[in-house]
Amino acid sequence: MKITTIGIDLAKAVFQVHGVDVHGKTVLRKQLRRSEMAKFFVNLEPCLIGIEACGSSHYWARKLSEFGHTVKLMSPQFVKPYVKTNKHDMADAEAICEAVSRPNMRFVPIKKYRATSYSVGTSCQTGIVKARTAQSNQIRGLLSEFGIVMHKGYIRSCGGCRRYWKIVRITCLA
Secondary structure, eight states: OOOOEEEEEOOSSEEEEEEEOTTSOEEEEEEEEHHHHHHHHHSSOOOEEEEEOSTTHHHHHHHHHHTTOEEEEEOHHHHGGGOOSSOOHHHHHHHHHHHHTOTTOOOBOOOOHHHHHHHHHHHHHHHHHHHHHHHHHHHHHHHHHTTEEEOOOEEEEOTTSSOEEEEOOEEEOO
16 A cells, blocks of 8 residues: 555654555554664655654654655644544654644744754753853852842943943942
């Protein structure tokens, strides 16, 4: 039988693949390792592939599209209603396969390589800012243990220029 629709549940090392034919009958249930994914889909006739949008989904969508397949990404919240049994990888792959074939499903656009690298950079920057803020709050808390109070300060401009300084007042209570 010819496989027309495939649902893939992505993971770190082992992926679950569920495929159906034109009539919706299951013809493929397979577990693939990361290294076997490309080899398997190169030899497969072009078909519709559904993937849940997650960390590596944009990479795999670009990769599988190169092999001639039509790849659609879906938000996990739209796939969840199609899970029939308890949550495990094979059931998720089956639900993804079911959800991608629905005519009114909403899909996530596939990010280009540059957009993906940009989002990695911005998320790293956000993490650094959060860590810096946590560190300064920790220092302020530890200084208060010794009776030194560091107020959060305020921003004051210098005349009409566009430069701003953060003024920090330190008061010793001892």
